[in-house]
Amino acid sequence: MQINGFWAGFLLIFLLPGVALAQEPRLLAESTDFRFGEIYQGQQLEHSFRLENTGDGPLLVEKIRSSCGCTAALLSDYQIQPGQSAQLRVTFDSTRFRGPVVKTVYVYTNDPRHRVAQFYLRGQVTPELVLEPTRVDLGALESGAVGEAAIVIGNVGPQNILIEDIQTDLQDVQATLSSKMLLAGESVTLHIAVAPGEGAVKRKGYVVMSTNSSYTPVVKVPVSFSVMGKAQP
Incomplete structure (x- = not known):
């Protein structure tokens, strides 16, 4: 029986020593x-x-x-x-x-x-800290009037959190906390008061809180409002 060249080469792969697949x-x-x-x-x-x-x-x-x-x-x-x-x-x-x-x-x-x-x-x-609401928009405020808002900050994490510092980049805004110690499962209130000066402008900025939490070291709350004319006496 004769074997053509293709099949002969194919068989050599298996029959000859030292030839590997x-x-x-x-x-x-x-x-x-x-x-x-x-x-x-x-x-x-x-x-x-x-x-x-x-x-x-x-x-x-x-x-x-x-x-x-x-x-x-x-x-x-x-x-x-x-x-x-x-x-x-x-x-x-x-x-x-x-x-x-x-x-x-x-x-x-x-x-x-x-x-x-x-x-x-x-x-x-x-989120370890839950804010309600997450931002503050006081709308249009008359110059010399006072606008106020409150944000509830809840701690849903497993550890107590200390809010070490609170700052704002808006000079017309003041921010205070009902307590700087935020216990696990509890909440505190962030009070924001705005007493804008004169100038019909839109103002935007942040209230920034630094904490001792490794998960949430910084909390930023956007704050916006616009200033209208001076309030009437």
Whole structure:
């Protein structure tokens, strides 16, 4: 029986010693989805994913990309040998977020079956301090009149918080607190009084409070109003 040239070459791969098939890496992750539950706004979250190479060729990680600048990813080894593993450490900064969040990290590899592997962080970000209302707009005020507003600040976190300082960048605005100690589960009231001088202008600024909380070190309350003519006696 004759064997044509194609099949003869194919058989030689298996029959001749020292001839090996092409080796391929295989990316295997114990988990690609981490559900962290609930954290407080401003909290830093860290989690590690384990990446294993179950193939017979080196697994090369070409690059790593995250879905936003709030999420950083660092890999312990960008070349994973067969039978070895590496740790993908992901850090999420929740400062600018509230409510449900999903953050994604993309890992680009030479695994022909997983050119781009995706890893997820999912959970809920809850503000430690809740303001009601969140901003103050006193509308149009006559020069010489007094406008007032009150904001309730609730502490829904697990620790007592001391409001260490309170300032405003508007010279016509005064801000005082019913108490600087904000107990866990309790609330205090921020009183804002405006006694504008003359000048028909729109004014905007902030009342800024600094705290001893590592999660919420600064609280900013927007304040706006406009000044009309002088109040009549």
